[in-house]
Amino acid sequence: MGATGKAYGLDMTDEMLALARENQRKAGLPNVEFLKGEIEQIPLKDASVDVVISNCVINLSADKDRVLAEAFRVLRPGGRFAVSDIVVRGSVSADLRRNIELWVGCVAGALEESEYRQKLARAGFEAIDLEPTRIYRAADAVALLTGSGFDAQAVAREVDGKFMSTFVRARKPGAQKLA
Ligand SMILES: C[S@@+](CC[C@H](N)C(=O)[O-])C[C@H]1O[C@@H](n2cnc3c(N)ncnc32)[C@H](O)[C@@H]1O
Helix, strand or coil: CCCCCCEEEEECCHHHHHHHHHHHHHHCCCCEEEEECECCECCCCCCCEEEEEEECCHHHCCCHHHHHHHHHHHEEEEEEEEEEEEEECCCCCHHHHHHHHHHCHHHCCCEEHHHHHHHHHHHCCEEEEEEEEEECCHHHHHHHHCCCCCCHHHHHHHHCCCEEEEEEEEECCCCCCCC
């Protein structure tokens, strides 16, 4: 962002906005502005930002198409979408999703990776790339579900390799004008 750029932070809760503003104050960053709102309806103008970043928020939304359309709308031509999200690899039963939700709250609405690509493409993005940064293995599930009342071993076998923390990148078509 540098000294002349500007970053907006968006969250729908007063608690997270208060925490973010407190961190901003401690870090002494004047060119950051926090906005209250929803990612399904971003309170920014069309083509007003160069990059959209986020960590573990899009997978919580019940309307991913709307979120991706909003990210596309606020990006300038050539702008980049670069978010971290939980993504599913392969098919996962509804029962497993419910059990895993107790383990990592974020996974209930996680998209399957090819579905994520399709939705990004439908929103208009190009240069779509999904890079797993951590693939959750059976041992991770056993460690977390032991003592939870679930059959940790059975769930772990089904979970192995299916949930991934993923860096999702894409670009809005068009030439980026450098300021
Ligand atoms: C799992 S936390 C991640 C927070 C932060 N990105 C981090 O990495 O620590 C999810 C955050 O997203 C916010 N959130 C969830 N759904 C949202 C939505 N539809 N619109 C705006 N904010 C949302 C929540 O209020 C919460 O602060």
